Amino acid sequence: MPSPLAARVPPLSAHLQHVDGRAESGDGTPLTVTTPITGETLVTAGTSGRDDVVRAVRVARATFERGDWRRQSGRARSQVLRGVADGVLAAQETLVELIVLDNGKTVGEATIDVHAAAAAFRWGAECAERGVIEERPPERGVQKQIAREPVGVVAAITPFNAPLPFAAVKLAPALAAGNSVVLKPSERAPLLPARLFDILTNAGVPPGVVGLLQGCSDVARHLAEHPDVNLISLTGGSEAGQAVLRASAATFARTLLELGGKSAQVVLADADLDVVVPALAGGIFKNAGQRCLSGSRIVIDRRVADEVEARVSAIADRLVVGDPFDPATHVGAMIDDRAVADAVAFVARAVADGTPVVAGGRAVDALRPGSFFRPTVLTGATRSSFAAQTELFGPVATMIRVDGIDEAIAVANDSRYGLTGAVWTRDPEAGARVASSLRAGYVWVNTFSAIFGDMPFGGFKASGIGREAGVAGFEAYTELKSILTDTTGGTTALRFGGV
Numbered sequence: 374m375p376s377p378l379a380a381r382v383p384p385l386s387a388h389l390q391h392v393d394g395r396a397e398s399g400d401g402t403p404l405t406v407t408t409p410i411t412g413e414t415l416v417t418a419g420t421s422g423r424d425d426v427v428r429a430v431r432v433a434r435a436t437f438e439r440g441d442w443r444r445q446s447g448r449a450r451s452q453v454l455r456g457v458a459d460g461v462l463a464a465q466e467t468l469v470e471l472i473v474l475d476n477g478k479t480v481g482e483a484t485i486d487v488h489a490a491a492a493a494f495r496w497g498a499e500c501a502e503r504g505v506i507e508e509r510p511p512e513r514g515v516q517k518q519i520a521r522e523p524v525g526v527v528a529a530i531t532p533f534n535a536p537l538p539f540a541a542v543k544l545a546p547a548l549a550a551g552n553s554v555v556l557k558p559s560e561r562a563p564l565l566p567a568r569l570f571d572i573l574t575n576a577g578v579p580p581g582v583v584g585l586l587q588g589c590s591d592v593a594r595h596l597a598e599h600p601d602v603n604l605i606s607l608t609g610g611s612e613a614g615q616a617v618l619r620a621s622a623a624t625f626a627r628t629l630l631e632l633g634g635k636s637a638q639v640v641l642a643d644a645d646l647d648v649v650v651p652a653l654a655g656g657i658f659k660n661a662g663q664r665c666l667s668g669s670r671i672v673i674d675r676r677v678a679d680e681v682e683a684r685v686s687a688i689a690d691r692l693v694v695g696d697p698f699d700p701a702t703h704v705g706a707m708i709d710d711r712a713v714a715d716a717v718a719f720v721a722r723a724v725a726d727g728t729p730v731v732a733g734g735r736a737v738d739a740l741r742p743g744s745f746f747r748p749t750v751l752t753g754a755t756r757s758s759f760a761a762q763t764e765l766f767g768p769v770a771t772m773i774r775v776d777g778i779d780e781a782i783a784v785a786n787d788s789r790y791g792l793t794g795a796v797w798t799r800d801p802e803a804g805a806r807v808a809s810s811l812r813a814g815y816v817w818v819n820t821f822s823a824i825f826g827d828m829p830f831g832g833f834k835a836s837g838i839g840r841e842a843g844v845a846g847f848e849a850y851t852e853l854k855s856i857l858t859d860t861t862g863g864t865t866a867l868r869f870g871g872v
Contacts, residue, residue: 522851602624814833
């Protein structure tokens with residue numbers, strides 16, 4: 374495959390850290406950023422050291438206490454956030470190319486990311502204009518108000534698979550509420566958040582209100598342990614979530630965790646397979662399977678299982694894996710060679726566990742040194758099989774046969790995760806029953822992957838704590854305060870008699 378670098382790479386700065394409004398190189402170990410398309414180096418940049426973390430939090434705390442941002446009106450913050458959304462869309466062409474180079478996903482998927490980020494900032498703008506004082510009926514001479522205030526300094530830690538949208542979905546509500554934010558993206562995809570900072574500044578976010586740190590888990594740990602951080606918002610894996618909970622225990626920082634998933638797509642016997650089968654494939658193979666919401670467990674009524682397995686496998690075999698800049702490509706690169714190695718090991722373990730490969734199951738050697746893996750279908754799994762219980766961030770679908778709706782619900786819920794789920798059926802009552810029975814935070818009926826910014830997103834069980842997006846996602850970045858005002862000249866206060 375020809376290198377995309379010569380014609381595609383925009384000018385890249387080695388200064389990927391931002392503190393107090395300035396782009397700089399951190400004091401930590403240099404990070405070599407490569408493109409998963411060819412394995413070639415895009416840029417080498419410094420990561421953030423512990424002193425950088427301390428400095429970034431100190432600046433964020435100072436801007437918050439001074440009120441550089443939080444004391445602005447909700448309407449003023451809303452106008453700035455709309456400007457950020459406009460800036461993201463205006464930079465679409467550059468951002469799309471950078472996403473593809475940095476992340477390996479296709480141009481179409483990268484374009485969706487840009488629009489998702491813009492939509493998140495527009496929703497944040499709406500939230501900024503929401504009333505923050507709720508009046509309750511007065512009682513016994515006391516006026517009662519419930520106020521929402523910004524939580525303070527937010528540590529936002531984001532994953533590699535959608536670096537621009539995840540930065541936006543945390544920054545937008547946090548800024549809408551008036552917080553200061555220190556953002557730490559994944560070291561596996563660090564370029565997009567750095568480019569976003571120019572847009573934030575141009576739109577009018579004051580210097581120092583948002584900081585950017587770069588590096589590995591040590592940087593995230595130092596950030597999460599800092600006593601001046603009031604809220605830690607993480608999208609990542611279960612181990613990262615556990616590390617955040619341990620860190621927050623010492624400081625009593627609040628946590629907002631969107632973690633892993635092993636989402637089930639339930640196919641009932643009456644489902645329209647002409648509609649279902651392409652959607653099943655899209656639900657697991659899009660973005661090379663690197664989505665927390667991927668529908669990796671396909672729970673199928675035994676009466677239609679042969680046809681579903683054969684047709685999904687046929688699609689998997691037909692999908693074009695290759696250069697994500699090529700319009701003919703369906704599946705781009707995985708994030709790096711480590712991700713490919715994880716997929717190879719997962720399939721080998723699954724086969725040893727009794728779930729044979731009927732499509733894919735291998736790295737694409739012809740595209741090395743790029744990081745590519747064929748869309749894969751495993752069959753013959755039971756509810757307790759390794760492939761049915763273990764999360765993989767990759768394009769591997771596991772087929773599980775069941776008898777009827779009751780077993781389908783039981784198998785779908787037999788997971789430590791509960792992020793998303795779906796049901797496919799022509800029967801509205803059956804669809805409603807499955808949707809209400811699934812122990813998951815985001816459930817689709819006769820669709821998959823439709824995400825809306827005004828709907829709360831998050832999971833049950835090991836898939837996380839709290840919700841992002843929607844009104845709940847905005848409120849997660851606020852503190853509640855009850856304000857009680859005597860209207861009788863102070864007579865409602867308790868007193869000792871006869872003193």
